Amino acid sequence: MDNIAGTKSSLVWAVHMATAALVLLWVLPTLGLLVSSFRDADQIAASGWWRAVFSSEQNIVYRAADVQTQVQQGDLWVLQGNVFDGGKGEVQSFGITSRAPSDFAPGTAAPMKDGMAAQVEVNGDYRITAPKAFEGRSPRLFVTSLTPPRFTLANYSKVLFAEGIGRAFLNTMTVTIPATVIPILIAAFAAYALAWMEFPGRALLIAAIVGLLVVPLQLSLIPLLRLHNSIGIGKEYLGIWLAHSGFGLPLAIYLLRNYMAGLPREIIESARVDGATDFQIFLKIILPLSFPALASFAIFQFLWTWNDLLVATVFLGNTQDQLVMTGVLRELMGSKGGEWEILATSAFVSIAVPLVVFFAMQKYLVRGLLAGSVK
Template sequence: MDNIAGQKSGLSWAVNISVVVMVVLWLIPTVGLLVSSFRDRDQISVSGWWQAPFSIEQTYRGRVSTDNPSREGDLYVLTGNIFEEGEATGTLNAFGTSGRAPTQYPAGTVADLGDGATLTIATNGDYRYTTPEEPGGRGERIYFGAETPPDFSLQNYRTVLSSDGMDVAFINTLTVTIPATIIPILIAAFAAYALAWMEFPGRGLLIAAVVGLLVVPLQLALVPLLNLHNKVGIGQSFVGIWLAHTGFGLPLAIYLLRNYMVGLPRDIIESAKVDGATDFEVFTKIVLPLSFPALASFAIFQFLWTWNDLLVAKVFLPSADESKVMTVKIADDLLGSRGGDWGILATAAFVSIAVPLVVFFTMQRYLVRGLLAGSVK
């Protein structure tokens, strides 16, 4: 009874669990990037994104204010609040006067600093510093650890989206990506149909050449291709990068589409030819509509790769600000000038992948269908 046709397999639960696990593993880094984009640099540096909803302990430093000292006998007394005089917030746990031991003394205790000087800091940040010597221009250095509450804001997004040239870089990325996705699909569709259903000398060699080109690293062709573009007058231009992405994407596109088209029902195509249809009519009216899943699957790959590309954009586009795409803008400006500002980098990365995520979730139902159809040939 277990093998009755139409009955669900007993391993369907394993398939469902595997799919859920893969989806979760794929979403974890995206969720982490999204959460980090709303946090500041200090919180990111001391805790992971999964700890974002909880308070964290951070170490700060400041100075005792030397304004308006008072006298108590032979001692000078300086008071104030360490939180009000700096950028730190939260509840103070411990303090110290050395970077080697920033939390040497618990909050509320009186620390003997030597030479008659003492320091005490309460949990709310109020401090009292006494010294027998008249305070100079710079007060005593204070290190302290504070329990900082979660802090989420849109400041990182304001910084990224309002940075000079980011809007131009977004438009440039669309200008590069859309034609670089459409052009190879158009060329590859015609080539795949010819290799799948048309008989001509050398077809087997062309198929072998396409398969061989799949394993050739694109880095090998960057310099020769750029020299060729310079000779024909399209070097470092949008036309040049369109053709470069087209050339690099064609082998995979032809391979996937040809394998898919070979699996289409032969009776339909032969019947159309018997009725007098030309190869062009068969291609446009029968093969192309039936091949939409394969076309969509490659479009997802090509769009994601082109949108996230940095190397080809650095080689085939001018270095001027008006020609930069988002990946170059982030790498040159945000990453170059803010290498330690992780919040800015996480925000810039998430802004960069927002459009590819929309494209992927919109067309992902075609991805598996198109890939599986071309993988079993």
């Protein structure tokens, strides 16, 4: 009885569990990225994002105050300050060499060379004494501390007010909007022709479009760039618009053709009986009914183009006036890419606009993707 139409499958629980697992696989990394974007580099290096609300153990290598700040107290010269530099923490242990960074408990005096001594209190206050004036570089202290959780907006301030970020935002919008609209316009005409117009070779064209879906765009970057340079549109917005449109057309035509082919034939035939031309049918009937599919592709193309770095680098260039958002954020992180707090913050800054677009049009996404799958 489980296979009778209208009855509930006994495996519906497995579907729910699989769906929940997929949701967690996407939500948990995103949540971790969001939490990390509000933490500083030391906290990220010391513990995972899931421990962001707990105190973490950190190893601090601290250079004492400049020798110019030393003061004389009796027969001793003294350097003093706080290893947390105004922050908060609790010293667990400290050392005077990298080979023994935790030999001494807080509050004890650690003997150093040339008669010097160092002492670090639990709250981070330190005092280094010497029988004669300090010269050259000040000594280092190695501190193991328990640091309370702290969150900061400094990462977002650094990214949002970085040099050239405003220009890069405008460049990205200039690239993304035409590169989303152009393939939709072209693909809509092509999809209607492949779905409702009879002409020789239609099946071969559909097969070719499906085949182009699996061709990696990296194969065409160099030939296409040489073509753009030869006709004088290299490193210009027109070139990158055409490149993104060409890379997005196979998916657009495939998606829209499947949707349009699933529309009721009676509507099309009735319009033709009433004397409507193909262009009138396309403009007044097909386009309004195909809005879910158009919105679905618009989401995909907008997200792809907004987050793109490779195509923008190849077809637009790397000058300050041409850099897109991803290019500026790459430069901000440096060549080594080790500033994880900037990486997490940059990710959320870059996805702000795509999230607005996605949530504004997400109700059409599933309808457009499933269109044509059943009759």
